[in-house]
Amino acid sequence: xxxxxxxxxxxxxxxxxxxxxxxxxxxxxxxxxxxxxxxxxxxxxxxxxxxxxxxxxxxxxxxxxxxxxxxxxxxxxxxxxxxxxxxxxxxxxxxxxxxxxxxxxxxxxxxxxxxxxxxxxxxxxxxxxxxxxxxxxxxxxxxxxxxxxxxxxxxxxxxxxxxxxxxxxxxxxxxxxxxxxxxxxxxxxxxxxxxxxxxxxxxxxxxxxxxxxxxxxxxxxxxxxxxxxxxxxxxxxxxxxxxxxxxxxxxxxxxxxxxxxxxxxxxxxxxxxxxxxxxxxxxxxxxxxxxxxxxxxxxxxxxxxxxxxxxxxxxxxxxxxxxxxxxxxxxxxxxxxxxxxxxxxxxxxxxxxxxxxxxxxxxxxxxxxxxxxxxxxxxxxxxxxxxxxxxxxx
Amino acid sequence: xxxxxxxxxxxxxxxxxxxxxxxxxxxxxxxxxxxxxxxxxxxxxxxxxxxxxxxxxxxxxxxxxxxxxxxxxxxxxxxxxxxxxxxxxxxxxxxxxxxxxxxxxxxxxxxxxxxxxxxxxxxxxxxxxxxxxxxxxxxxxxxxxxxxxxxxxxxxxxxxxxxxxxxxxxxxxxxxxxxxxxxxxxxxxxxxxxxxxxxxxxxxxxxxxxxxxxxxxxxxxxxxxxxxxxxxxxxxxxxxxxxxxxxxxxxxxxxxx
Numbered sequence: 201x202x203x204x205x206x207x208x209x210x211x212x213x214x215x216x217x218x219x220x221x222x223x224x225x226x227x228x229x230x231x232x233x234x235x236x237x238x239x240x241x242x243x244x245x246x247x248x249x250x251x252x253x254x255x256x257x258x259x260x261x262x263x264x265x266x267x268x269x270x271x272x273x274x275x276x277x278x279x280x281x282x283x284x285x286x287x288x289x290x291x292x293x294x295x296x297x298x299x300x301x302x303x304x305x306x307x308x309x310x311x312x313x314x315x316x317x318x319x320x321x322x323x324x325x326x327x328x329x330x331x332x333x334x335x336x337x338x339x340x341x342x343x344x345x346x347x348x349x350x351x352x353x354x355x356x357x358x359x360x361x362x363x364x365x366x367x368x369x370x371x372x373x374x375x376x377x378x379x380x381x382x383x384x385x386x387x388x389x390x391x392x393x394x395x396x397x398x399x400x401x402x403x404x405x406x407x408x409x410x411x412x413x414x415x416x417x418x419x420x421x422x423x424x425x426x427x428x429x430x431x432x433x434x435x436x437x438x439x440x441x442x443x444x445x446x447x448x449x450x451x452x453x454x455x456x457x458x459x460x461x462x463x464x465x466x467x468x469x470x471x472x473x474x475x476x477x478x479x480x481x482x483x484x485x486x487x488x489x490x491x492x493x494x495x496x497x498x499x500x501x502x503x504x505x506x507x508x509x510x511x512x513x514x515x516x517x518x519x520x521x522x523x524x525x526x527x528x529x530x531x532x533x534x535x536x537x538x539x540x541x542x543x544x545x546x547x548x549x550x551x552x553x554x555x556x557x558x559x560x561x562x563x564x565x566x567x568x569x570x571x572x573x574x575x576x577x578x579x580x581x582x583x584x585x586x587x588x589x590x591x592x593x594x
Numbered sequence: 595x596x597x598x599x600x601x602x603x604x605x606x607x608x609x610x611x612x613x614x615x616x617x618x619x620x621x622x623x624x625x626x627x628x629x630x631x632x633x634x635x636x637x638x639x640x641x642x643x644x645x646x647x648x649x650x651x652x653x654x655x656x657x658x659x660x661x662x663x664x665x666x667x668x669x670x671x672x673x674x675x676x677x678x679x680x681x682x683x684x685x686x687x688x689x690x691x692x693x694x695x696x697x698x699x700x701x702x703x704x705x706x707x708x709x710x711x712x713x714x715x716x717x718x719x720x721x722x723x724x725x726x727x728x729x730x731x732x733x734x735x736x737x738x739x740x741x742x743x744x745x746x747x748x749x750x751x752x753x754x755x756x757x758x759x760x761x762x763x764x765x766x767x768x769x770x771x772x773x774x775x776x777x778x779x780x781x782x783x784x785x786x787x788x789x790x791x792x793x794x795x796x797x798x799x800x801x802x803x804x805x806x807x808x809x810x811x812x813x814x815x816x817x818x819x820x821x822x823x824x825x826x827x828x829x830x831x832x833x834x835x836x837x838x839x840x841x842x843x844x845x846x847x848x849x850x851x
Contacts, residue, residue: 496698
């Protein structure tokens with residue numbers, strides 16, 4: 201494996217590992233031991249590919265956004281993860297993990313969710329497979345994201361309010377981990393991002409790597425060259441970015457740009473720009489970069505985008521940042537909202553506010569000639585209509 | 595006095611340890627509670643340093659951590675407070691908390707501070723064996739700080755042997771695979787598990803924790819182990835306004851035969 205992927209001990213440079221209490225050890229060790237073997241089984245790959253094609257609707261198109269391209273003076277391609285079943289890239293991972301859980305003999309699925317996209321994607325695959333599903337969601341998020349709560353319930357999931365701490369995503373993750381501690385035998389925890397103890401960051405990145413695998417082929421067909429000049433994706437925990445970067449990591453001539461949420465501004469005290477504001481620390485089982493106080497207490501992040509307000513980033517991202525392979529930047533609420541509106545007006549596509557952060561970075565780039573740019577449009581904006589309406593006063 | 599003698603002494607048994615969170619219910623209550631517990635008959639103590647995301651803990655200890663943080667407790671402040679520990683308390687004291695707090699304080703600094711104030715060891719549930727062995731064991735040894743490992747019903751014999759080899763004080767046996775604050779049912783299964791551990795004749799004594807809350811559960815646990823730890827049940831008592839008066843009757847209710 202290359203220097204940008206996980207090593208045999210579960211680390212990316214100094215980041216990663218499995219900082220878990222002994223109560224979680226058997227479950228995590230079982231996954232560590234078996235995930236590669238199961239994922240390489242022919243029957244697994246066959247079912248996974250078939251579901252991605254017929255159920256999720258893959259391959260997702262790579263769309264040359266002409267009017268956006270004209271505006272910025274580059275060839276801008278959108279990787280349309282927003283067209284997936286359930287409206288975002290999250291389903292790539294939950295399909296993979298439900299097949300993994302089945303092969304591990306697990307009967308019960310738990311998940312955490314912030315805005316509800318990963319919760320919906322998990323409830324979806326549990327309905328598909330007839331498995332019990334419990335989704336932990338911060339009490340505050342439950343109030344903010346009623347339609348997604350309804351979707352999950354309609355698909356038969358139990359939605360449990362996380363009432364501890366700040367009552368948002370990080371606390372939902374804590375509650376899911378506590379559930380797993382208390383149900384060590386029959387339960388699989390489907391983590392929604394490239395975070396958590398090894399092997400989660402690697403296994404989620406592998407399931408999401410279909411994004412860059414397809415992109416390379418599609419780009420070669422469209423431009424004669426599988427390598428673009430730039431690849432952009434937004435980063436909360438970082439799962440769509442991990443998938444979007446995966447097959448470009450070794451192609452050092454491709455510039456990888458990860459866009460974090462600056463909220464009201466990096467220095468405003470209300471931000472989720474982890475690489476700018478964080479330092480090395482341990483949360484949810486891995487060593488990474490983390491927003492925290494001097495005393496090591498985790499700071500509650502802020503972004504208008506519920507999918508980006510996580511106080512850390514996955515360990516692979518921490519490593520890409522520290523090694524300089526990736527460029528980590530941030531975009532404010534205002535910049536993202538304007539970019540979302542611009543894409544809607546120019547291309548007739550309403551992006552998720554998460555994805556709008558990646559789009560907004562185009563404003564800050566200068567292009568020489570007709571450079572090729574791929575942006576991961578990680579999700580659709582239906583879930584964000586309320587926010588867009590409130591913000592623009594429609 | 596060598597505070598750790600109680601773990602190596604063959605005749606000592608039925609040891610009662612109490613866990614509570616530093617800075618709860620009040621920022622400066624830590625030492626006073628320790629003193630009261632020793633007077634009442636507790637044999638050793640675990641003082642928790644609070645963390646914003648305590649994944650191994652149930653609601654009671656989560657709440658105490660939250661309040662302690664709001665009160666302003668930090669690891670730095672705790673070590674300041676513990677400066678007078680050994681002039682007021684003689685029983686063994688262990689610090690318990692999550693790794694990120696220790697990492698930010700600095701692992702070496704942490705061990706050094708423990709040694710300076712007379713803390714005997716640390717229980718850091720999310721510091722895994724591999725990382726401890728590879729990165730931090732030498733530091734703990736240098737400052738003579740015991741690192742206490744957890745064992746659960748799911749831990750394999752092979753792993754238990756490894757933990758026994760890495761330990762030099764006691765092994766923290768979890769009554770069940772659970773977060774803190776659940777009630778212990780020493781049914782046949784738990785009994786078999788405790789017996790299995792007892793029969794392994796480990797070089798370190800066993801102390802059972804998680805789910806121990808009263809005399810009944812304490813006695814069941816200490817049938818198999820050198821001691822047992824009460825956490826949530828005691829922390830719950832601290833939420834009473836007149837908690838100082840309740841400490842002694844609580845300890846007596848558990849320790850008297």
